[in-house]
Amino acid sequence: MTQPADRPALSHLISDPMPCSAHCPMARLCMEGGLSRQRTVRLRKGQSLYLLGDPVVALYAIRVGTVKTHVTTGDGRTQVVGFHFPGDMVGLDSVALPRYASYATALEDTKLCLIPVALVSAATKATPVLGNELFLALDQQAQRARALQTMLALMTAEERLVTFLLWIADGFAARGFSSSEFILRMSREEIGSYIGLTLETVSRQFSRLDDSGLIRVRHRRVELLDKPALRAIAGRPTICAAGAMP
Amino acid sequence: MTQPADRPALSHLISDPMPCSAHCPMARLCMEGGLSRQRTVRLRKGQSLYLLGDPVVALYAIRVGTVKTHVTTGDGRTQVVGFHFPGDMVGLDSVALPRYASYATALEDTKLCLIPVALVSAATKATPVLGNELFLALDQQAQRARALQTMLALMTAEERLVTFLLWIADGFAARGFSSSEFILRMSREEIGSYIGLTLETVSRQFSRLDDSGLIRVRHRRVELLDKPALRAIAGRPTICAAGAMP
DNA sequence: CGAAAGGTTGACAATGCTCAACAACTGTGG
DNA sequence: CCACAGTTGTTGAGCATTGTCAACCTTTCG
Secondary structure (H helix, E strand, O other): OOOOOOOOOHHHHEOOOEEOOOOOOOHHHHHHOOOOEEEEEEEOOOOEEEOOOOEOOEEEEEEEOOEEEEEEOOOOOEEEEEEEOOOOEEOHHHOOOOEOOOEEEEOOOEEEEEEEHHHHHHHHHHOHHHHHHHHHHHHHHHHHHHHHHHHHHHOOHHHHHHHHHHHHHHHHHHOOOOOOEEEOOOOHHHHHHHHOOOHHHHHHHHHHHHHOOOEEEEOOEEEEOOHHHHHHHHOOOOOOOOOOOO | OOOOOOOOOHHHHEOOOEEOOOOOOOHHHHHHOOOOEEEEEEEOOOOEEEOOOOEOOEEEEEEEOOEEEEEEOOOOOEEEEEEEOOOOEEOHHHOOOOEOOOEEEEOOOEEEEEEEHHHHHHHHHHOHHHHHHHHHHHHHHHHHHHHHHHHHHHOOHHHHHHHHHHHHHHHHHHOOOOOOEEEOOOOHHHHHHHHOOOHHHHHHHHHHHHHOOOEEEEOOEEEEOOHHHHHHHHOOOOOOOOOOOO
């Protein structure tokens, strides 16, 4: 379990301004908002982007890498509240607040775009469309939260893991990567925390799915062999429409 | 279980325009946005305000009564995703979408303010502060969703029910009502659906808490006898700050 | 008043958790 | 390149909490 211990001196991680690449998810905000040059943040595996309670100074867009957001309970356990992949925004859930409501930690070496909140405010004021953009993004997060709520409330261990894998797969598909073969960037414990199971149960369900031939697992490499069958298992619950990966 | 069956003809439920009362939660939006006269919607117990998939035509602010929002799973079960009390906004989660993402059903006779989305858009354009207002409200919903996620992922049945009761109590306290004695407007089944338990488990946990003297329950009337002890039970999990009732 | 809905309680089964041992992988330094 | 330590993942046995099924009771409402 990676504790949100080591907070890097942010200034050391920020490289010189550089132009936004065309495929940056925030390109639209950057361009239209006159934020044509952004700062990049680099995190190494295990480093924190921000801590719960930190003043909200920026929004981040992931360029490469994976980030988890998490909170801690009174008795010390960690609860993962989200996984974030290239193209996702991080820090959005706290954008209207003075302080971050979670920790954000890199699961692997990660590069992010830093967008100061001041610039976001200015840009949205100048270009109302952008406000709408953020509004939509926030709304999408709410959608994801609802889907997760339904999963946690009424799915079995198997259904949860299959649903999780399909979310991951759909997310990768939307980003143009293989959706039937991928490497998980998070541990069994982190998966379990996210979907409300212990790491042992997650491991056992992986093995069971492997035994039944629906997937092929070796450690963190996963191959989905029979997606229709998997969708049948996960597909019972709510109308999760074309929602992206929570 | 109240199925989202009977959709009333909305036009029959709308009364004549009337001035916003001073304590209306949306007073600020109404006034500043030039929406000084609103329409009121009346729902009887069990009637639906909107159905999942309906085009989003309005936001609603509850004046009196209680509303649940819910979705249905592929295999027919119902999942309650939220309870909403006087002062709460309903429909907000879908405001950026073309169609509602859940059902909204009255748990008792309920009066609501109807705010057409067109007016909301116009008002926010004219008065950017209002956009911020909505932004904050949406963000608050996200907070609530996160708290619920943590509850569902790592709390026991007892902890869940106690947490739920304290949420209700805090919500009533914030509205100036008694926070130690109240009547639940929802059934055991609806509570269970919301906090991820069966109705039998909810009932048993109520009885256990009653036996141990922490609360007094008779059907839907609940009295919290030892709030410190209750908070100790619920208090383990996440930093749930001063968040309102989910 | 009677029917229907909602709530309680019991017995039993089962899913998932705990504890524990072991195996496989990662990465670090010799 | 190998050996080691540390981390991560797997698997087993037993147990506890919660779900299931069922009977019965209470309240509500027509």
